[in-house]
Amino acid sequence: MNQEQISKLEKSIQNMKDKSSRIYFLVQDTKGNARASVRYIYQMALTLKNNGFNSIILHEKPEYFGVSSWLDEEYMKLPHNAIEGTNLAISPEDIIVIPEIYGFVMDQISNLPCGKVVLCQAYDHIFETLNPGDTWTKLGFYKCITTSDRQKEIIESMMRGLSVDVVSPFISEVFEKQKFPPKTIISVHSRDQRETVNMIKAFYAKFPQYRWITFRDMRGLSELEFANAMKESFCSVWLDSTSAFGTYPLESFKMGIPVIGLVPNLQPEWMNENNGIWINNQNMFVDVVADFIQNWLEDNISPVVFEEMEKTISEFSDKSKFELDVVNLFNNMINTRLTSFEEQLSKFETIE
Amino acid sequence: MEKNTISVILPIRTGKTGFFEDYLDKAITSLKSQKEQFNEIIIVHTNETFLTNHLQSYDFGELNVKFEEWTKEPNFSSQVNHGVRVATSEWVTIFEFDDEFSNIWVKNFKEYANIYPNTDAFLPIVVDVDDKGVFVGFTNEATFAANFSSEMGILTNETLLSYQNFQVSGLAIKKESFVNYGMLKPTFKLTFGYEFLLRMTHNSVRFMTIPKIGYKHTNLREGSIFWNYKNGDDVLGEDEVRFWIDSAKKEYMFINQREINYEPQEV
Numbered sequence: 001m002n003q004e005q006i007s008k009l010e011k012s013i014q015n016m017k018d019k020s021s022r023i024y025f026l027v028q029d030t031k032g033n034a035r036a037s038v039r040y041i042y043q044m045a046l047t048l049k050n051n052g053f054n055s056i057i058l059h060e061k062p063e064y065f066g067v068s069s070w071l072d073e074e075y076m077k078l079p080h081n082a083i084e085g086t087n088l089a090i091s092p093e094d095i096i097v098i099p100e101i102y103g104f105v106m107d108q109i110s111n112l113p114c115g116k117v118v119l120c121q122a123y124d125h126i127f128e129t130l131n132p133g134d135t136w137t138k139l140g141f142y143k144c145i146t147t148s149d150r151q152k153e154i155i156e157s158m159m160r161g162l163s164v165d166v167v168s169p170f171i172s173e174v175f176e177k178q179k180f181p182p183k184t185i186i187s188v189h190s191r192d193q194r195e196t197v198n199m200i201k202a203f204y205a206k207f208p209q210y211r212w213i214t215f216r217d218m219r220g221l222s223e224l225e226f227a228n229a230m231k232e233s234f235c236s237v238w239l240d241s242t243s244a245f246g247t248y249p250l251e252s253f254k255m256g257i258p259v260i261g262l263v264p265n266l267q268p269e270w271m272n273e274n275n276g277i278w279i280n281n282q283n284m285f286v287d288v289v290a291d292f293i294q295n296w297l298e299d300n301i302s303p304v305v306f307e308e309m310e311k312t313i314s315e316f317s318d319k320s321k322f323e324l325d326v327v328n329l330f331n332n333m334i335n336t337r338l339t340s341f342e343e344q345l346s347k348f349e350t351i352e
Numbered sequence: 353m354e355k356n357t358i359s360v361i362l363p364i365r366t367g368k369t370g371f372f373e374d375y376l377d378k379a380i381t382s383l384k385s386q387k388e389q390f391n392e393i394i395i396v397h398t399n400e401t402f403l404t405n406h407l408q409s410y411d412f413g414e415l416n417v418k419f420e421e422w423t424k425e426p427n428f429s430s431q432v433n434h435g436v437r438v439a440t441s442e443w444v445t446i447f448e449f450d451d452e453f454s455n456i457w458v459k460n461f462k463e464y465a466n467i468y469p470n471t472d473a474f475l476p477i478v479v480d481v482d483d484k485g486v487f488v489g490f491t492n493e494a495t496f497a498a499n500f501s502s503e504m505g506i507l508t509n510e511t512l513l514s515y516q517n518f519q520v521s522g523l524a525i526k527k528e529s530f531v532n533y534g535m536l537k538p539t540f541k542l543t544f545g546y547e548f549l550l551r552m553t554h555n556s557v558r559f560m561t562i563p564k565i566g567y568k569h570t571n572l573r574e575g576s577i578f579w580n581y582k583n584g585d586d587v588l589g590e591d592e593v594r595f596w597i598d599s600a601k602k603e604y605m606f607i608n609q610r611e612i613n614y615e616p617q618e619v
Contacts, residue, residue, distance in 0.1 A: 180467060183504050184496040184563045209489060212497040214504075232504075234563075297477060297565045299456045 009345045012093035016338045019052050021093040023330060024081070025119075026058040026102055033220050034070040036247035037099070037121045040147070040169050042067060042075045044097075047323045048330055049078055056081055058088075058096075070222035090114050093341070095333060097145070103129030110139040115337055118144040118162075123154045123266060124242045137161045143333065147245045150269050165329055169247060170322040171313065174227045175254040182234035182257070186289070189218045189248040190239035199239065203286040210293055218248075226251075233257055234296055237289065239282075241265055249276060253313040258305050260285075260292055270315065275308035356465045357391040358458065358524060359439035362447045363422075363431030364395060367403035369575035375450040376410070382452035382568075384413050387459040391441045396420045396431040428577055429536035429544050436530055445524045450570040453522065457566040461524050464562050472557045473525040475507065475518065476566020483573045491519050491569065495561040507559035512550050513601065520545040522567030529557045534607040541614070542581055542588060543600040550604035591617050 015021040025045045027038050041057075048055040055078060062082040067075050081088060083105075090096065095115035098105055100122060107130075109116065118141045120126065130136075136144065136159050144164045146152050152164045190196045200215045215237075216229055230236070236252035238261035246268040249259040259276040262285065271278060279288055295301055360383065367373075383390060393415050397403055399422070407419065420438060422431050436444050443465070447453070454476075461474055478491040494515060495501050501511050507518060520536075533555045536544050553559060572579045580586045588596070592614050599612055 181464065181563075184493075185504075209487075212490070212493045214496070214498050297563070298454065299460070299564060 006345065006348055008092075009341060009348070012091060013338060013341050013345065015091070015093050016334050016341070019334075020054050021091070021095070021334065022089075023048055023053055023055045024058045024090070024094065024096040025055065026060075026083075026096070026098050026105060028099065028101070029059055029061070029065050030067070030070075031065045032069045034223055034226055036169070036245075038067065039071055039172075039223070040121065041097075041099070041119065042071060042078070043169075043322070044167070044326050045078055046075055047326045051323070051327045053330060055079075058083060060084060062086070070225075072223075093337065095330070095337075098141070101125045101129060103127075103131075103134070106136065106139045106141055107131065107134070112140075115333060116141045116143070117333070120144055120146045120151065120155055122242070122244045123151050124244070126155070126158060135159050145329065148269055150266060151244055154266065167322065167325045167329060168316060169245065170319050171247070171250050171254045171316050172223065172227075173319070174223055175230070175251045176227075177254075177256050178231050183214075183232045184212060185214045185216050185233045186235045186237055187216050187218050187230050187233040187252070187257070188237040188239070191242060193217070193219060195239045199237070199285060199289075203289055206286055207290045210290065213293060227255070230255055230257065235260060235289075235292060238262065239285075243268070246270070250313060250316050253309040254317065256306065256309065258292070258301060258309070260289055270312050272308065272312075274304050275312045276305070353440070353442045354391075355442060356462050357441035358443040358445055358461065359435075359441040359527075360390050360393045360445055360447045361432050361435030361439065362393060362395045362449060363428055363435065364397040364403060364407075364449050365426040365428070365431075366398065366400055366575075367406050368400070370573075372449070373406065375570070375573075376406075378452055379447065379449050380410070380412060380415070382455065383415055383447075385455045386453065386457065387455055388462055390415075390445075390458055392416045392418060392439070394418050394420055394435040394439055396422050396435040398422050398426050427538045429538040429540070433535040433538070436527060436535060439527055442526060442528075443524050444527045444530060446521050448521050448569070448576075450573050450576065451521060452568040454565050454567065456564060457522075460562050460564045460566065464560070465524075468560060470558060471560045472529045473523060473552065473559045475559060475561040476522045476524075477561065477564060478519060478522055478567045478569050479565055480569050480571050482571055485570075488571055491517055492561050494518070496563060505561050505563065507549070507553060507561065509550060509553035512546070512553060516543075516546050516597070518546075518549055519569065520548055521569060525552070525557070529555075533557060534609065537603070537609040539609055539612050540596065540600070540603075541586075542578075542593060542596040546597070547600035547604050550600060551607065554604050555607070 025041050027041050030038055045055040045057055057078050057080045059082055061084050090112055092113045097117045097119050100118055100120040118136050144162050145167055146155055146164055147169055149166055152166050155164050188196045196217050204211055236257050236259045238249050238259055241262055241264050243264040244266055249261055252259045261276055261278055262282055263278050263280050432446055464474055475492040477493050480488040480491055482488055495505050495507050533552055536548050540547050581588045595614050595617055
């Protein structure tokens with residue numbers, strides 16, 4: 001071990017101690033479309049930044065649309081770096097956080113000596129971009145962050161030797177309770193737009209007496225537009241069988257809007273028989289919507305639904321808990337690495 | 353006058369019509385079963401002996417009922433106007449004996465009147481049924497239809513000029529607006545409600561539909577005014593129907609009633 005290596009190790013230790021070591025978060029370019037998974041990453045990065053860490057947003061191409069059109073402007077004040085066309089500075093003390101969808105990036109950076117973390121928000125994407133036989137641990141990723149205990153179980157069953165931490169998302173304060181009575185609008189969110197269109201067409205065909213009920217597709221809206229549009233609704237429809245967490249129904253809950261949803265393949269932990277109208281059979285969907293409309297028009301929605309929504313959302317409304325979880329998690333990660341670096345250094349010093 | 357109090361105006365021409373007792377019983381039961389109560393019920397009835405006797409012997413329970421005997425020529429609009437004049441509430445609502453209010457109507461009306469103090473009239477979503485009680489359709493719901501009204505839920509004069517299917521029965525309106533802008537015009541046949549809505553909206557009376565079922569209306573009950581226009585002694589031909597629609601679209605500019613008489617329009 002020469003002096004130069006010892007100096008580098010000392011410098012790395014110092015960077016970790018004064019929090020100047022970098023924490024990179026790779027994000028997808030949504031081209032201006034709101035996406036809960038990207039918002040979650042930005043919230044994490046901003047929390048770290050506000051707590052003195054050196055968090056940096058990483059995007060694939062230099063032409064990055066950004067999130068200012070749908071998220072708050074302050075998120076774009078975070079430092080941003082493109083992977084392509086720039087000489088990315090990554091040191092051993094740095095941490096790079098890669099969403100599960102970027103298996104090919106994990107492959108490319110598998111030999112980098114930095115801390116590598118997978119951020120898995122959608123369990124169904126885990127193997128999408130991994131080579132057959134590859135696992136995250138084989139690519140040098142031994143840590144993972146996910147959004148629920150149920151996803152954690154699935155991930156652990158698929159990826160042996162991986163340490164998984166859970167950080168539950170929080171639902172932003174822009175989703176506030178309705179101040180005025182809702183209008184005859186149903187907000188719809190589906191993973192695939194065709195599902196929304198088909199559901200609406202089937203509904204109007206089967207229940208022409210309700211042609212005056214408006215369905216609003218909630219895609220492509222900024223967070224604020226989304227919240228304002230949702231505020232006018234008396235009901236939310238959620239069609240996303242591969243959802244891993246269910247941000248959309250929770251946003252509805254926070255605004256006091258009952259949800260009619262298709263039970264996803266991975267049933268969210270927060271879902272119970274009383275906090276929404278949950279359906280397994282998609283063929284019955286429009287009938288349930290019509291039934292709900294009739295009940296709403298007659299003020300017959302059980303108050304239990306609203307009480308249960310309130311109870312459920314209280315667990316996801318605490319921004320400070322989210323922030324504390326994020327800070328603790330990264331503090332622990334950095335401290336573990338710091339201890340390891342210090343041990344290495346002390347060994348070298350003993351040898352010398 | 354106490355804020356957001358509401359009087360029901362129930363005009364009755366005759367009790368000698370099919371299933372009168374049953375219809376009236378259902379109508380009064382719907383008033384009794386309100387989650388929040390109406391302040392008074394004003395029954396403007398003719399002096400027909402059968403009707404008077406039936407009303408006097410009927411058990412209205414705790415309802416605050418006032419009887420107003422109508423001795424002039426029976427006329428739906430005139431009887432309503434009289435009831436409105438004697439009403440002591442801030443708001444009035446027109447009720448027909450063969451109809452029913454849903455039990456949530458007063459509760460919702462009061463909630464909306466508190467939230468939207470600048471609104472002068474609230475329309476319920478009306479469920480139209482035939483005389484067998486079978487669902488026919490909704491009325492007043494069109495204010496919520498996409499691209500129909502400039503402001504969702506609000507009924508405007510412009511909207512009314514292109515679409516007529518709104519009705520005054522079940523409507524809650526401030527007595528002051530009702531009286532100041534000329535009340536119902538008794539000389540109007542068929543389209544008296546339409547002309548009234550056009551006139552009110554023309555005079556900036558703000559109408560909002562409450563998106564809740566508030567009223568059940570029996571369509572074309574044998575012996576009803578509109579049944580008579582279609583099948584009874586007072587049948588209106590197509591030409592006369594057109595005349596009354598056209599007249600409504602002209603006369604709403606005038607607050608006071610003018611003499612209107614049908615003359616065949618087709619040459």
